[in-house]
Amino acid sequence: xxxxxxxxxxxxxxxxxxxxxxxxxxxxxxxxxxxxxxxxxxxxxxxxxxxxxxxxxxxxxxxxxxxxxxxxxxxxxxxxxxxxxxxxxxxxxxxxxxxxxxxxxxxxxxxxxxxxxxxxxxxxxxxxxxxxxxxxxxxxxxxxxxxxxxxxxxxxxxxxxxxxxxxxxxxxxxxxxxxxxxxxxxxxxxxxxxxxxxxxxxxxxxxxxxxxxxxxxxxxxxxxxxxxxxxxxxxxxxxxxxxxxxxxxxxxxxxxxxxxxxxxxxxxxxxxxxxxxxxxxxxxxxxxxxxxxxxxxxxxxxxxxxxxxxxxxxxxxxxxxxxxxxxxxxxxxxxxxxxxxxxxxxxxxxxxxxxxxxxxxxxxxxxxxxxx
Amino acid sequence: xxxxxxxxxxxxxxxxxxxxxxxxxxxxxxxxxxxxxxxxxxxxxxxxxxxxxxxxxxxxxxxxxxxxxxxxxxxxxxxxxxxxxxxxxxxxxxxxxxxxxxxxxxxxxxxxxxxxxxxxxxxxxxxxxxxxxxxxxxxxxxxxxxxxxxxxxxxxxxxxxxxxxxxxxxxxxxxxxxxxxxxxxxxxxxxxxxxxxxxxxxxxxxxxxxxxxxxxxxxxxxxxxxxxxxxxxxxxxxxxxxxxxxxxxxxxxxxxxxxxxxxxxxxxxxxxxxxxxxxxxxxxxxxxxxxxxxxxxxxxxxxxxxxxxxxxxxxxxxxxxxxxxx
Ligand SMILES: Cc1ncc(C[n+]2csc(CCOP(=O)(O)OP(=O)(O)O)c2C)c(N)n1
Ligand SMILES: [Mg+2]
Numbered sequence: 001x002x003x004x005x006x007x008x009x010x011x012x013x014x015x016x017x018x019x020x021x022x023x024x025x026x027x028x029x030x031x032x033x034x035x036x037x038x039x040x041x042x043x044x045x046x047x048x049x050x051x052x053x054x055x056x057x058x059x060x061x062x063x064x065x066x067x068x069x070x071x072x073x074x075x076x077x078x079x080x081x082x083x084x085x086x087x088x089x090x091x092x093x094x095x096x097x098x099x100x101x102x103x104x105x106x107x108x109x110x111x112x113x114x115x116x117x118x119x120x121x122x123x124x125x126x127x128x129x130x131x132x133x134x135x136x137x138x139x140x141x142x143x144x145x146x147x148x149x150x151x152x153x154x155x156x157x158x159x160x161x162x163x164x165x166x167x168x169x170x171x172x173x174x175x176x177x178x179x180x181x182x183x184x185x186x187x188x189x190x191x192x193x194x195x196x197x198x199x200x201x202x203x204x205x206x207x208x209x210x211x212x213x214x215x216x217x218x219x220x221x222x223x224x225x226x227x228x229x230x231x232x233x234x235x236x237x238x239x240x241x242x243x244x245x246x247x248x249x250x251x252x253x254x255x256x257x258x259x260x261x262x263x264x265x266x267x268x269x270x271x272x273x274x275x276x277x278x279x280x281x282x283x284x285x286x287x288x289x290x291x292x293x294x295x296x297x298x299x300x301x302x303x304x305x306x307x308x309x310x311x312x313x314x315x316x317x318x319x320x321x322x323x324x325x326x327x328x329x330x331x332x333x334x335x336x337x338x339x340x341x342x343x344x345x346x347x348x349x350x351x352x353x354x355x356x357x358x359x360x361x362x363x364x365x366x367x368x369x370x371x372x
Numbered sequence: 373x374x375x376x377x378x379x380x381x382x383x384x385x386x387x388x389x390x391x392x393x394x395x396x397x398x399x400x401x402x403x404x405x406x407x408x409x410x411x412x413x414x415x416x417x418x419x420x421x422x423x424x425x426x427x428x429x430x431x432x433x434x435x436x437x438x439x440x441x442x443x444x445x446x447x448x449x450x451x452x453x454x455x456x457x458x459x460x461x462x463x464x465x466x467x468x469x470x471x472x473x474x475x476x477x478x479x480x481x482x483x484x485x486x487x488x489x490x491x492x493x494x495x496x497x498x499x500x501x502x503x504x505x506x507x508x509x510x511x512x513x514x515x516x517x518x519x520x521x522x523x524x525x526x527x528x529x530x531x532x533x534x535x536x537x538x539x540x541x542x543x544x545x546x547x548x549x550x551x552x553x554x555x556x557x558x559x560x561x562x563x564x565x566x567x568x569x570x571x572x573x574x575x576x577x578x579x580x581x582x583x584x585x586x587x588x589x590x591x592x593x594x595x596x597x598x599x600x601x602x603x604x605x606x607x608x609x610x611x612x613x614x615x616x617x618x619x620x621x622x623x624x625x626x627x628x629x630x631x632x633x634x635x636x637x638x639x640x641x642x643x644x645x646x647x648x649x650x651x652x653x654x655x656x657x658x659x660x661x662x663x664x665x666x667x668x669x670x671x672x673x674x675x676x677x678x679x680x681x682x683x684x685x686x687x688x689x690x691x692x693x694x695x696x697x698x
Contacts, residue, residue: 080498130674182429214408348669
């Protein structure tokens with residue numbers, strides 16, 4: 001006796017795994033060698049020459065900020081710093097598809113996107129050092145870099161629901177890592193946004209490691225994108241080293257959300273070419289130099305530079321001039337951060353509640369009296 | 373006896389626990405190859421294999437729930453929470469489930485789980501990492517909350533925690549990890565989970581403290597000695613349940629008390645100690661109890677942590693106030 005076709009499929013566990021495995025082809029427009037592999041996709045991205053150059057400038061900005069931040073961290077002139085090298089397309093080219101009015105919910109590694117949204121460099125430095133002026137967010141539609149992994153997803157869902165209720169033509173977008181996809185909040189955020197068809201775009205930057213833990217130990221899902229499906233979201237795998245693919249995916253996801261179709265999930269395939277942070281992480285304890293070298297060949301600046309040069313839009317001189325400009329902006333940022341007054345203990349107490357309790361008020365008075 | 377750092381003592385205790393009982397498992401974020409972000413489990417995966425020492429996916433609630441589930445198969449989990457500031461992610465497993473487990477199963481199940489985690493400030497970690505949340509734990513019936521101050525105690529208390537059939541929250545002071553060394557006896561030994569320790573004897577006043585503040589208090593006591601004030605220092609070691617006998621003996625001896633904690637005034641353990649003293653030993657007091665604690669704000673940003681945390685001078689000043697009261 002034969003099973004019905006449906007029953008056969010339901011009971012064929014191998015088939016299910018195979019389907020999962022083959023359901024997420026990777027979006028790529030620009031390959032490792034800087035060649036366009038899909039002309040139609042390039043057209044669909046619809047980036048003008050000026051935009052291409054602007055995007056490259058932002059990515060070079062990010063790389064320069066990374067290099068300077070790493071040095072400052074080594075000199076003890078920054079506090080916490082999570083390197084961004086290798087993730088410029090994943091971070092910057094996705095961010096480039098969003099509007100100033102959209103709300104950004106970043107993780108601790110997503111400093112460059114916040115700076116692109118208008119968070120001043122000196123505030124990023126102050127945030128890193130641990131100074132409250134770094135956390136002032138008056139003119140930026142964004143959230144401070146999230147430390148509690150996954151929390152940005154649920155918060156983005158709420159922001160997206162709010163935008164929808166207000167009838168605003170904007171989305172909320174959030175970034176976490178591959179490790180972040182293991183948190184309950186990750187699923188809850190996508191699920192809530194999906195349930196309310198709230199305009200959100202969720203990114204998981206799969207850079208293969210969560211500190212020392214490889215992506216393979218996070219989940220047995222074939223792709224992180226499969227987790228977006230669990231919440232009913234269109235879920236894309238994108239070459240996170242390809243700025244054009246990243247921009248295209250983010251742009252279309254944003255439009256889909258704005259059109260009222262609900263949230264989208266995007267897994268970016270990228271790599272963390274540096275240490276997890278500058279606070280004592282040694283990648284060679286848990287990964288090989290060969291592995292890092294192999295990924296370095298795929299990094300986004302190499303291929304984007306090649307492509308733009310082939311179109312006469314970019315050159316070494318342009319890049320060097322731009323790096324000089326960025327460096328002087330960073331110098332100014334360091335100077336400004338260095339000049340900020342010390343934090344006051346009385347301020348800490350005062351900012352804890354709108355109206356301090358009696359004991360707290362006594363403490364405020366005491367510290368103020370001591371000039372602290 | 374060899375001098376070891378606080379973190380070496382913790383690694384050694386886990387090594388011995390794994391060797392002593394095949395039911396002991398260690399898991400958490402990055403505890404495997406990397407040996408944890410502070411290297412507290414350095415070399416243990418290599419020595420005992422991935423079956424017994426393993427990384428988890430990045431989810432504290434998963435770590436806590438898994439620990440509870442593993443007890444059904446008679447495992448004795450040592451689960452690591454990378455920083456205790458992330459404990460909120462696993463609060464249900466800890467406070468909702470394992471703390472209530474024995475009670476709800478009417479004693480038919482045991483929860484021999486150790487939750488190891490670094491706490492405290494002064495090491496300039498990013499936001500939300502540093503915190504002193506022992507008060508939350510101590511206010512939860514069903515948990516033992518242990519906060520060693522020395523390498524010797526860290527090792528002995530951790531081995532006791534592993535042997536305990538109750539869930540133990542084992543809080544390791546971040547600042548102490550590599551800043552102090554002390555004599556650590558060789559081999560397997562346990563230190564009782566229900567005994568405070570008089571770490572300095574004195575007659576004029578008692579400082580009751582725990583964790584990182586034990587060292588600050590001892591330093592303050594040395595300074596005060598130079599001025600002729602003879603201070604006793606009690607290290608609580610286990611902050612819940614409290615060893616009221618040891619506290620009482622010292623209070624009766626000196627009649628003047630300062631409690632010192634790193635946590636905010638409204639948090640921590642100080643208030644509990646003060647209320648017990650007021651209830652039980654008020655007739656022995658010659659002065660109101662003094663309190664040294666951090667201010668009542670949210671845990672501060674890294675750059676100001678050291679200024680915000682209570683200091684030796686704060687303790688000295690408070691002890692003098694209490695000693696000079698009449
Ligand atoms: C709730 C919580 N648990 C643990 C940590 C400690 N931690 C910081 S980064 C990190 C790994 C994150 O990996 P992933 O999500 O892949 O992001 P990546 O750092 O690779 O960008 C961990 C475990 C944290 N910040 N928050
Ligand atoms: Mg990662």
